[in-house]
Structures are given as C-alpha cells and as structure tokens.
Amino acid sequence: MILRRGLDICLLGFLILSAGCGPISKTTLRPGSPDDLPGCYAIFPAEPWVSVHRLEATIRGGSSSLLGVTKGEPSERRLQSLLLSPEGFILFDAELSGGGIAVRKAVDPFDSPAFARGLMEDVALLFLLPQVKPTTWGKETHGAMICNWEGPDDSHTEIMGSMDSGWRILRRDKYGKVIKKVVLNGPFVNGLASRVELWSFKPASYRLRMTLVQPSP
C-alpha cells in the first residue's frame, strides 16, 4: 500500500514515450592491432561486483531520485538489479541470466514486463561486455580507443574514449540511428565509473544520471 500507488518515478513512462534523436556520425575504422583489443573491454568490470548508485531519472521535464543496487557476475553474464526509494524500500528487483529476465519483486509503476526489459537492457549495456569480439577497433591519434560491435539484431554498439578523458557508448538500431547514448566518467573504482549518464531515445525518451555511492568487489 505504501508503495503500490506508486512511489512513482514514472519510469514506466519511459517505455511509453518515444522521441527521435539527433544524428551522431558513425566513425569508420580500420581493424586495430590485437594489442589494442583489451582497451575495448576497459570499461566493463571483469570480476564479480556489487555497487550502489545514486540515480536521478528525468522524464518529461520531471525528475525523481532513487538508489540503484547492481550485482554482476561477468563470467556468468548474470546481473541483478534493485531500485530503492530514498527511504530504502525495494521497488524493483530482477535478475538477468542466460538472456532471460526473472523479476523477483516489482511494485507499481515498476511492475510491467516492458519496464523490466528496458531497465535490464540498460544495465546490461552499462556493465556487460558484448558477447562477441568487436568487428573493428583502433586507436585515434590522441590515444582514445574506438571499438565497434555488430549485434545479432543488426544493432551496432560503439565505444570510444580513454580512462583520462572518459568514455562514450552509442547504441544504434539497424537503420544507424542512435537509440542509447552513455557517457562514463572517472575516476574508475574497482572497474566502475564514478559518474554515468545515459540517454535513451527509443523506444522511450529519458535520461538517467548515476553516481557511484558504494562499490564493493
């Protein structure tokens, strides 16, 4: 009852709204050397971890604050994600494992399957290394890495940046249109960026700002 009527952040609305996005040009690369390849994996935690982030969600001009807890086991490609209200109530608890999503707890307005799928996709984009090797990668003259992955559904993921300047992830749909954009900034603590900003343009339009509160290996 406390939360049922919605400690609403209306993240549900994320999946209802749809908005276009400005074009971001796609970088063409020659295949890089094998020595550069580990640079493509730098932003993804390699070891199991648990983190707590302060989250600020912005949608339709409104904003809401939450705490996000994420547990990851990269070798198993398993993620568990919780959303907590500022008072600490669990609003959402789900696990991504073997490509499937199991929702343990979800209260209104976080209880739709579409919300669970959207949230877990975002969490996977941020923390899980794509399953296959990049199709192209290389280093720019100033040392920034650029890595491109082809997704199974003709989507593209592009990661570029460095530990000094920060990183950017772009996910494009099969038409080359950017549907998600992520900016990660250091310092990196136990492999996790201190500050992350995610913009989703499609199928829903929203922005998530994440600040690392508590990393633990």
Added chain:
Amino acid sequence: MKRFVCLSVLIAVAVFSAEIARTQDLTSLKEASRNIRSVKAEFLQKRSLPILTKPLFSEGKLFFYIPNSLRWEYLSPLRSVMLRKGNNIQIYNFSDGVWKPEMAQAVESRRMVLEEISHWFQGRFDESKAFKHLYSPGPSERVILVSGEGINRFINRIEIVLSVRPGVIHRVEIEEPGGSRTSIEFKNVEINSSFSSEVFEKP
C-alpha cells in the same frame, strides 16, 4: 482432570494479568508522549540487503510538531526531504544545486509512511491503519508493529525501541520479507525545543 482445570485457571489468570499490564504500559506510554509537543533529531539509517556485502548507511534529520507536522530529511547518500503539514505533503530531491519537486504520484504514496511516523512520536500506535501493535516490556522497552494484509508484501514487522526518556524513541527496526532489514537510530534528540514552522513548508 482437577490438575488440568487448575492449570487452565492459572494460565487464564496469567494471560488476563498480562493483558491488563500491556494496556497499562501502552496507556502510560501514550501519557508520556502527551507531554511531547515537538521533536528534533538526527538519524542514522542502516539498510541491510541480502545482495549487499556491507550495509548501506543513510544520514538524515527530522523535525516533528504535534499533531501532524513532520520533516523527514535524508542528507546522504541521496538528498531528499519529505514534508508534511496537516494534510499537505511535499517531497523534494536536491539535484544540480537546487531542490526539485518529486513527481506527484510519488508524493501521495508517501502519505501513509508519514502518517505512521507521526503516530509513533505521539505514542498513538493504536491508530495505525496498517499495523497491529504489541507492547514488550524492558529492559529495552519496545512496541512491536505487525503488518496487516497487503502491507505484509513489503514489511513483516516494525520494532520501535523506546529510550529511557519517557516517550522518546531510541531506534526503529524494520523487517521485510526476503531477509532485508532497516535500522534507524535516533541521536541528539531534542524534545520541545523551538524551531520555525517553515521547516515543514520549505525544503
């Protein structure tokens, strides 16, 4: 058979006596709370979740003025404040250097939380719509709130540990299904100190 009857009478007397004692203690608790007009305190909240290897701590402060003005503010890790004055409830989150109002639906859902907390500071446990209350005598005197149908999806029970100062709450323990727990410990509690009523109106 005679022994059984005697035993039954003894048990009945014991239960009846305990019931009277419980009523008396809750009555005296309510009586003690009647002298409280305002409360100002800091709190440390410890959140334990099975997923976390170490608990998550939040710090905050609260202001209460009878009968139903409450400011419940988190200072870290999220800066957020819930304000209640009468039936008017506002919630703000601090972001980018300014207080931003929380979305409307989230505000309404906190109404019950704020009402419950307001009851605690006045010893009005019997007025809860969501919990049944039990009294447990010392050495750490406490009131146990057992959740009713519906609310038990989120909270199993709440224990309110009372301070030796009459009517003052020392700690609140919240147990949730699935093994999660929250402990809120109050410190620097000031009773009947004066402060501006603006604390209940503005973030």
